[in-house]
Amino acid sequence: MGEAHYLEHEVHGWAARDSSGVLSPFKFSRRATGPRDVTFQILYCGICHSDLHQIRNEWQTSKYPMVPGHELVGIVTEVGPEVRQHKVGDHVGVGCMVGSCQNCDSCEKGAEQYCEHVTYTYNDVDQDGKPTYGGYSALMVCDERFVLQIPKSLPLDAAAPLLCAGITVYSPLRYFGMDEAGKSLGVVGLGGLGHMAVKFGKAFGMNVTVISTSPSKEEEARLILNADNFLVSKNDQQMKKAVKTLDYIIDTVSAKHELEPLLSLLKVNGKLVLVGGPEEPLQLNPFAILFGRKTVAGSTIGGIKETQDMLDFCGVHNLISTIETIPFEYVNKAMDRLAKSDVKYRFVIDVANTL
Amino acid sequence: MGEAHYLEHEVHGWAARDCSGVLSPFKFSRRATGPRDVTFKVLYCGICHSDLHQIRNEWQNSKYPMVPGHEFVGIVTEIGPEVHQHKVGDHVGVGCMVGSCQNCDSCAKGAEQYCECMTPTYNDVDQDGKPTYGGYSALMVCDERFVLQIPKSLPLDAAAPLLCAGITVYSPLRYFGMDEAGKSLGVVGLGGLGHMAVKFGKAFGMNVTVISTSPSKEEEARLILNADNFLVSKNDQQMKKAVKTLDYIIDTVSAKHELEPLLSLLKVNGKLVLVGGPEEPLQLNPFAILFGRKTVAGSTIGGIKETQDMLDFCGVHNLISTIETIPFEYVNKAMDRLAKSDVKYRFVIDVANTL
Numbered sequence: 001m002g003e004a005h006y007l008e009h010e011v012h013g014w015a016a017r018d019s020s021g022v023l024s025p026f027k028f029s030r031r032a033t034g035p036r037d038v039t040f041q042i043l044y045c046g047i048c049h050s051d052l053h054q055i056r057n058e059w060q061t062s063k064y065p066m067v068p069g070h071e072l073v074g075i076v077t078e079v080g081p082e083v084r085q086h087k088v089g090d091h092v093g094v095g096c097m098v099g100s101c102q103n104c105d106s107c108e109k110g111a112e113q114y115c116e117h118v119t120y121t122y123n124d125v126d127q128d129g130k131p132t133y134g135g136y137s138a139l140m141v142c143d144e145r146f147v148l149q150i151p152k153s154l155p156l157d158a159a160a161p162l163l164c165a166g167i168t169v170y171s172p173l174r175y176f177g178m179d180e181a182g183k184s185l186g187v188v189g190l191g192g193l194g195h196m197a198v199k200f201g202k203a204f205g206m207n208v209t210v211i212s213t214s215p216s217k218e219e220e221a222r223l224i225l226n227a228d229n230f231l232v233s234k235n236d237q238q239m240k241k242a243v244k245t246l247d248y249i250i251d252t253v254s255a256k257h258e259l260e261p262l263l264s265l266l267k268v269n270g271k272l273v274l275v276g277g278p279e280e281p282l283q284l285n286p287f288a289i290l291f292g293r294k295t296v297a298g299s300t301i302g303g304i305k306e307t308q309d310m311l312d313f314c315g316v317h318n319l320i321s322t323i324e325t326i327p328f329e330y331v332n333k334a335m336d337r338l339a340k341s342d343v344k345y346r347f348v349i350d351v352a353n354t355l
Numbered sequence: 356m357g358e359a360h361y362l363e364h365e366v367h368g369w370a371a372r373d374c375s376g377v378l379s380p381f382k383f384s385r386r387a388t389g390p391r392d393v394t395f396k397v398l399y400c401g402i403c404h405s406d407l408h409q410i411r412n413e414w415q416n417s418k419y420p421m422v423p424g425h426e427f428v429g430i431v432t433e434i435g436p437e438v439h440q441h442k443v444g445d446h447v448g449v450g451c452m453v454g455s456c457q458n459c460d461s462c463a464k465g466a467e468q469y470c471e472c473m474t475p476t477y478n479d480v481d482q483d484g485k486p487t488y489g490g491y492s493a494l495m496v497c498d499e500r501f502v503l504q505i506p507k508s509l510p511l512d513a514a515a516p517l518l519c520a521g522i523t524v525y526s527p528l529r530y531f532g533m534d535e536a537g538k539s540l541g542v543v544g545l546g547g548l549g550h551m552a553v554k555f556g557k558a559f560g561m562n563v564t565v566i567s568t569s570p571s572k573e574e575e576a577r578l579i580l581n582a583d584n585f586l587v588s589k590n591d592q593q594m595k596k597a598v599k600t601l602d603y604i605i606d607t608v609s610a611k612h613e614l615e616p617l618l619s620l621l622k623v624n625g626k627l628v629l630v631g632g633p634e635e636p637l638q639l640n641p642f643a644i645l646f647g648r649k650t651v652a653g654s655t656i657g658g659i660k661e662t663q664d665m666l667d668f669c670g671v672h673n674l675i676s677t678i679e680t681i682p683f684e685y686v687n688k689a690m691d692r693l694a695k696s697d698v699k700y701r702f703v704i705d706v707a708n709t710l
Contacts, residue, residue: 105622105623106623109623109624111623111624111648114623114646114647114648172648175648259639267460268460268461268464268466268469269464269466274641274644274645275645276641277641277642277645278641281638281639281640281641282638282639282640282641283636283637283638283639284614284636284637284638284639284651285636285637286629286631286632286633286636286637286653287632287653288653289629289651289652289653290629290630290632290653290654290655291469291653291655292469292653293466293469293527293530293652293653293654293655294652294653295650295651295652295653296639296644296650296651296652297644297648297649297650297651298641298642298643298644298645298646298647298648298649299645299648300645300646300648
């Protein structure tokens with residue numbers, strides 16, 4: 001739109017060059033700060049499992065070079081003249097989206113993630129025809145409507161994963177009414193998404209049961225995350241005793257798994273929401289939902305307003321992710337560990353100090 | 356409970372004797388009218404697809420001799436001294452249940468069909484240890500709490516199928532909020548359940564689309580049932596044009612089928628409820644519900660209060676089933692035709708005149 005080339009930002013980051021997914025230093029440019037743009041120095045960026053999938057082209061849609069990262073936070077350094085929601089010095093973040101049409105049914109309902117023209121933070125193409133680059137980089141320029149305020153009471157590094165992992169569980173827990181104090185919530189899987197679901201469940205005043213394939217996770221579930229109960233999903237006896245005891249289940253597992261044993265844990269009228277993305281179809285025995293009038297729903301990330309509501313809620317309740325902070329040099333090793341789910345519970349890259 | 360044997364009712368009916376499912380005349384007895392019982396002369400009984408499944412032992416739990424029938428109506432001839440809801444001369448009916456524990460969470464919520472101790476109208480054992488016999492018979496004795504009032508403005512024969520087919524679709528349409536005027540409802544399958552779903556959808560003021568594998572059903576869908584649109588599910592072009600056009604879908608099909616093409620018809624936040632009972636698991640591609648935050652739910656029949664609400668609603672809106680009345684002698688032929696879905700849309704046995 002006529003910004004002089006010299007006003008573009010030269011940005012350092014790390015990118016994957018090919019489907020090996022190996023990340024290495026990369027220089028690129030971001031647009032000059034437009035009238036509605038917010039520009040911020042990136043301090044931290046969370047590593048999401050989606051980053052791993054995409055750098056390795058596991059979804060068959062990857063374009064290289066790819067700068068991943070959609071859990072980025074930092075401090076505003078510049079705002080365009082029409083910006084009203086943010087100012088220099090604010091603690092802000094960007095999640096999975098940097099644009100949408102703002103004009104369709106989904107956008108109007110505050111569910112921009114379902115807009116047919118949503119622009120993803122990385123591995124996509126922006127309105128100006130340029131590739132989008134994510135938060136494994138020093139600086140971000142983004143339309144103010146897709147920039148979130150991080151409450152200043154929250155440490156920025158541990159707030160970063162809220163922008164994807166946090167909202168991915170918070171949105172459906174709220175939307176499907178799975179947030180009632182005194183009710184019981186099952187959380188399947190104890191990774192980046194699962195650990196946040198436990199934290200939100202407890203903050204909502206619910207009785208939280210973690211359901212996992214690994215008995216070894218029980219101690220951390222109870223001691224670190226304050227879960228009330230723990231079920232080993234492969235333990236038939238435990239699962240049988242727990243039949244019809246849960247009001248709701250949030251299933252964060254992305255590996256292929258059986259739905260029926262989980263559905264049997266639900267009380268009458270119970271709901272199960274899938275937020276993990278198994279790549280293969282799941283088997284659904286119709287009688288598993290017919291009897292008991294049960295519901296299986298799906299949800300992806302969350303809208304911008306929902307994300308801001310979540311961040312404000314976290315500010316009030318002092319909720320953050322449990323993280324392992326790493327320098328950029330460690331990022332490829334972190335990806336290998338993430339592939340084995342070897343992290344409690346989110347890697348966060350110390351961008352500003354180690355780029 | 357001490358009723359003298361001579362007060363028992365000797366009842367004529369038709370029963371299946373074995374898993375050939377062939378029905379023939381059968382004499383049996385029903386208990387004497389107890390303090391809370393309503394006794395009524397059965398005038399008409401609808402033939403439900405479940406009757407066909409059960410006489411042929413397709414669910415592997417049939418006990419013979421079996422007198423089927425759980426959509427039956429008639430006129431009260433006698434009531435016990437503690438009965439308050441019904442009186443002699445009333446038009447009444449009984450559906451799929453004749454008892455429940457009245458004490459659990461499901462019963463308290465008016466969802467007796469999910470009570471663990473619910474007694475089905477036939478092919479079960481009653482509290483007194485005797486087998487339960489259904490509506491293919493001359494007379495019924497039933498606890499008043501499971502007897503429904505049929506509005507006198509409704510013709511009894513065409514009201515009979517409301518007691519199973521009607522409530523099976525009415526209950527989820529109401530419970531899941533799929534009843535909003537101006538919204539769009541897809542009805543999959545045009546049999547006993549489907550045709551009632553179209554009628555209720557139109558009565559709710561919705562835009563109704565029938566989705567069927569048979570192009571030949573379009574004329575009747577539009578002309579007899581007043582459907583607004585018709586989609587042939589095997590017509591890829593039509594289905595593609597209809598993507599993201601429906602708010603809700605009610606799926607009445609009991610044969611195995613693909614969920615994904617149906618889910619693609621739903622708008623963002625759309626809901627699909629399964630009321631048919633395919634015997635084999637369905638494939639659920641998680642992304643089909645993750646993208647668009649869609650819901651798949653299941654539902655079975657309905658509670659007693661819901662059923663009465665539905666009957667009252669039908670009385671106000673003059674809603675009845677579209678039926679083919681048959682004499683008892685035709686019942687085995689009707690079963691063969693039902694197996695081929697050759698009926699518009701429910702057979703109803705003229706019990707009183709042809710027993």
